[in-house]
Amino acid sequence: MVAESRAAALERAGKIQGRRTTAGFGPPLAVPEGEWALTLVTSWVEPAYLETDASWCEPGGEPAGPLANGGAFGGKAESEVAAAARRLADEWGRPVRALYSREDAVRRGPKRPPIAAGVRSDGSGVLRAVRTPGVAEAVASVAPGLVVEEVDVPGPRTSTAIRGAGWVEAAVLLAGLRGEVGWIEAPGGGAATASVGPDGRLSVGVRAGDPLDETVLRSYCTGAAHMALSWVTSESLAVDEAGEVHDLTMRSFGVLRAVDTPRIDVTIEPSEHEPVNGSDAVFAAVAAAVWLDRGCPEVWPAGVS
The missing domain is CATH 3.30.365 (Aldehyde Oxidoreductase; domain 4)
Incomplete structure (x- = not known):
């Protein structure tokens, strides 16, 4: 979900916090x-790294690596978030920051x-x-x-x-x-x-x-x-x-x-x-x-x- 802010993206997605x-x-x-x-x-x-996977990218550019948002002792080494940032930047024609929710990090990491x-x-x-x-x-x-x-x-x-x-x-x-x-x-x-x-x-x-x-x-x-x-x-x-x-x-x-x-x-x-x-x-x-x-x-x- 793409929006002007993280809070707006969560609201548009209708996200409900995960549970134990x-x-x-x-x-x-x-x-x-x-x-x-x-x-x-x-x-x-x-x-269980603190900062979830994140990247940003300009249209046609190279995405920032996820390790810049805090390392994870290998947990982010194969993250797909940079590819998502590049795809969304090209799709929307503007700089995009891609950020995993905690649930994304657990399910995809x-x-x-x-x-x-x-x-x-x-x-x-x-x-x-x-x-x-x-x-x-x-x-x-x-x-x-x-x-x-x-x-x-x-x-x-x-x-x-x-x-x-x-x-x-x-x-x-x-x-x-x-x-x-x-x-x-x-x-x-x-x-x-x-x-x-x-x-x-x-x-x-x-x-x-x-x-x-x-x-x-x-x-x-x-x-x-x-x-x-x-x-x-x-x-x-x-x-x-x-x-x-x-x-x-x-x-x-x-x-x-x-x-x-x-x-x-x-x-x-x-x-x-x-x-x-x-x-x-x-x-x-x-x-x-x-x-x-x-x-x-x-x-x-x-x-x-």
Whole structure:
């Protein structure tokens, strides 16, 4: 719907705010048959970035990329909003700003591929994942002993552009087998470790080379720690058997509230190496630490303790 303002476009569209469903839908995949030392099943989750996909374009011009309106840790990497802005600008013969509503972002945006895995004590096993280009390679980069089975499942589209999709789940499983987090190294560089204190406090260590700005790095690592804690304990997205998403508001995604988030302490290891991304490794390390602290429950979300 095109109008002079966002409010006018919503009014013309007759848009009604989405709601949280009361229906319950479980994870889409089941653990492969076998004798396993550890198993893990994850659910559909929403990237839940704050600023929805947006772009603007002049007639005959090049549309602005959606990342200029706030990043999404891969959630906007394959967004269709720029193409929509170009099409509408050409159609209407004037500059157009295209903006997803929250419901648009949920229905059209990619999700982290859910997995169901079983691993043996030697690190071998089977990891089932909703069919996603690149997921097998992502898993193999950290856990070559896992056989990846991709499964077609009705539901929203998936992408490995989402933060650490595939390799993080594999790294968490291996940490579970070890019985400790250790230092988890991300495929693109950067390493991290994490632990959960008796009071729930998260302690994080990160190796990211010589940081360009320690304050910015600490902020990214704190955000990654919150994202991991929320993913393991409280986040899920209701998707029915036909693949339709029913949770359409920010409050319905299960993102852990700030008031429910424990203290997060981040220690940056000194280094003279070139700076690299460290927050993805923090995401993996905190997910592993929280899972271990909860006793490695099979299904996520595991609940807030």
